[in-house]
Amino acid sequence: MHFYEMNGFMGSQTDNVALCGQKDMPEADGACLFLDFDGTLVDIVSTPDAVEVRDDVHDLLDRAMTRLNGRVAIVSGRSVEALEGFLPRFKGPIVGTHGAEIRHADGRLTRISADAEKVAALTRIVVDFGKLRPEFLVETKPTGVVLHFRNAPEHAALAMKLMEAVAHAADGFTLQPALMAYEIKIENTGKDKAMQKIMATKTFSGTVPVYAGDDLTDEPALELAEAEGGLGIKIGKAETLASHRLADPSELRACVERWLA
Numbered sequence: 507m508h509f510y511e512m513n514g515f516m517g518s519q520t521d522n523v524a525l526c527g528q529k530d531m532p533e534a535d536g537a538c539l540f541l542d543f544d545g546t547l548v549d550i551v552s553t554p555d556a557v558e559v560r561d562d563v564h565d566l567l568d569r570a571m572t573r574l575n576g577r578v579a580i581v582s583g584r585s586v587e588a589l590e591g592f593l594p595r596f597k598g599p600i601v602g603t604h605g606a607e608i609r610h611a612d613g614r615l616t617r618i619s620a621d622a623e624k625v626a627a628l629t630r631i632v633v634d635f636g637k638l639r640p641e642f643l644v645e646t647k648p649t650g651v652v653l654h655f656r657n658a659p660e661h662a663a664l665a666m667k668l669m670e671a672v673a674h675a676a677d678g679f680t681l682q683p684a685l686m687a688y689e690i691k692i693e694n695t696g697k698d699k700a701m702q703k704i705m706a707t708k709t710f711s712g713t714v715p716v717y718a719g720d721d722l723t724d725e726p727a728l729e730l731a732e733a734e735g736g737l738g739i740k741i742g743k744a745e746t747l748a749s750h751r752l753a754d755p756s757e758l759r760a761c762v763e764r765w766l767a
């Protein structure tokens with residue numbers, strides 16, 4: 507059994523990643539900010555719907571948008587629709603479904619096209635499995651599906667077997683291990699690719715990115731932020747290619763707050 511089946515990648519720190527302080531942050535006037543959502547901006551909780559976005563989080567995003575002249579983006583594995591529900595006041599770009607969707611600052615939604623029949627078929631299989639085994643939670647997305655085992659960790663291997671088989675059966679889709687979950691998503695999508703598209707827009711272009719994320723799916727974007735002369739901040743203890751880390755979302759929010767002051 508792979509170690510991530512049980513702990514969702516949250517292994518012990520084995521690297522020399524530095525703790526992020528204010529001296530490490532770039533000059534805000536020439537910077538932009540990319541924030542992952544779950545586990546970075548807000549705490550991880552028992553189910554996807556149980557996330558609470560407190561007023562201070564909305565206020566922080568408002569302040570960041572003002573201070574950075576609109577150069578703030580949310581980058582998440584969740585669907586854009588779900589993120590808009592959690593962050594109704596946020597008007598910057600929103601990357602959803604691991605880069606498969608982008609809600610641009612002007613409200614336009616672009617989505618990488620997926621074979622709708624295949625998405626429906628693979629979703630049906632996982633939804634039906636969830637009816638047989640209600641200890642799992644099934645989350646549907648516009649271009650894929652997630653099987654969560656956070657509330658049944660003893661059945662992680664079963665979740666992996668099912669999702670591996672379904673992903674193998676569906677050409678053009680791939681298995682994405684996640685925090686106490688397995689996801690089937692479109693191949694060749696990524697948060698880094700969506701980040702590059704946003705960096706090329708007039709608002710963000712020519713600035714250096716600060717990217718904060720906790721997940722394995724954030725790693726390519728953390729690496730990209732640093733390759734672009736910016737800063738990658740890993741949230742939590744998992745191994746990372748980022749140069750800096752912070753312990754949890756509250757530390758990240760405090761760090762951004764101080765940076766913008």
Ligand SMILES: O=P(O)(O)OC[C@H]1O[C@H](O[C@H]2O[C@H](CO)[C@@H](O)[C@H](O)[C@H]2O)[C@H](O)[C@@H](O)[C@@H]1O
Nearest residue numbers: 543544550551552553554582583584656685687
């Ligand atoms: O890219 P992110 O914004 O970090 O989103 C990654 C996934 O987050 C959600 O699942 C995770 O968070 C849940 C709420 O804290 C937790 O219950 C679950 O165990 C985690 O896997 C979301 O449901 C997924 O769609 C995102 O892909």
